[in-house]
Amino acid sequence: MSPLVRAAGLRMAYGAREVLRGVDLDVHRGEVLALLGPNGAGKSTTMEILEGLRRRTSGTVEVLGRDPGDADDAWRGRVGVVLQSWRDHADWPVDALLRHVALYHDDPADPAELTARFGLTDFSDRRVRELSGGQRRRMDLALAVAGRPEALFLDEPTVGLDPRSRRAFHDAVRSIAAEGVAVLATTHDMAEAERIADRIAVLVAGRITFDGPGEELAAEHGTGSLEDAYLAHLDSREGIAP
Numbered sequence: 001m002s003p004l005v006r007a008a009g010l011r012m013a014y015g016a017r018e019v020l021r022g023v024d025l026d027v028h029r030g031e032v033l034a035l036l037g038p039n040g041a042g043k044s045t046t047m048e049i050l051e052g053l054r055r056r057t058s059g060t061v062e063v064l065g066r067d068p069g070d071a072d073d074a075w076r077g078r079v080g081v082v083l084q085s086w087r088d089h090a091d092w093p094v095d096a097l098l099r100h101v102a103l104y105h106d107d108p109a110d111p112a113e114l115t116a117r118f119g120l121t122d123f124s125d126r127r128v129r130e131l132s133g134g135q136r137r138r139m140d141l142a143l144a145v146a147g148r149p150e151a152l153f154l155d156e157p158t159v160g161l162d163p164r165s166r167r168a169f170h171d172a173v174r175s176i177a178a179e180g181v182a183v184l185a186t187t188h189d190m191a192e193a194e195r196i197a198d199r200i201a202v203l204v205a206g207r208i209t210f211d212g213p214g215e216e217l218a219a220e221h222g223t224g225s226l227e228d229a230y231l232a233h234l235d236s237r238e239g240i241a242p
Ligand SMILES: Nc1ncnc2c1ncn2[C@@H]1O[C@H](COP(=O)(O)OP(=O)(O)OP(=O)(O)O)[C@@H](O)[C@H]1O
Pocket: 014, 019, 037, 038, 039, 040, 041, 042, 043, 044, 045, 046
């Protein structure tokens, strides 16, 4: 089965600074891939290129069979995105915004179902700017899946969420994947990666230095915890030319 999300030899430079030096990754239908890497490794840059929000320097990128760089509105409707920060629609009530967004999709999810699924029922007439950070994140996810996407990109989606909301968010991501969606999520939270991801990919110095199940990374470094294994992996890569 061909992957729904694929990057091969992806390179990206901001001016003279080369950030991505040949990134290879793929995400299949129904799979959650967690993209890990230190601050500044290029995770958001990778995500933005896959989302069609940023142009790459070179390499192959395919999402749902299209190059995101020249994709159209129909393609956008099949891709869900939760950005790191997004501050639009501050004056819209949650429910009205979900119903409005549904109008732009051919086969939208039921806004009332989304409100219930993401624990927004109690806040549905509240304006977006009146939501707490965690409530806002849940609304972001509801908006991202409003069009029943086939690929979903989550950039550090649970920063600032309390433990219960975080758990609910993880369960929601798993259930979205179980419906056949390919999910790519960045995170610095190893417990989160363990909980949601089928596979992890580690981005260091512009390349993927590990790609496989978390247990494999742990086994490679003889450690029980993913966090210890991840840190040992990063240590083993230190000194590799950035
Ligand atoms: N618009 C830009 N112009 C120039 N350099 C940029 C730009 N955006 C990001 N960078 C640089 O590219 C590198 C990768 O940034 P990116 O945001 O992709 O990293 P990240 O892995 O998502 O980091 P974090 O974990 O801190 O969110 C960093 O060195 C950053 O300073």
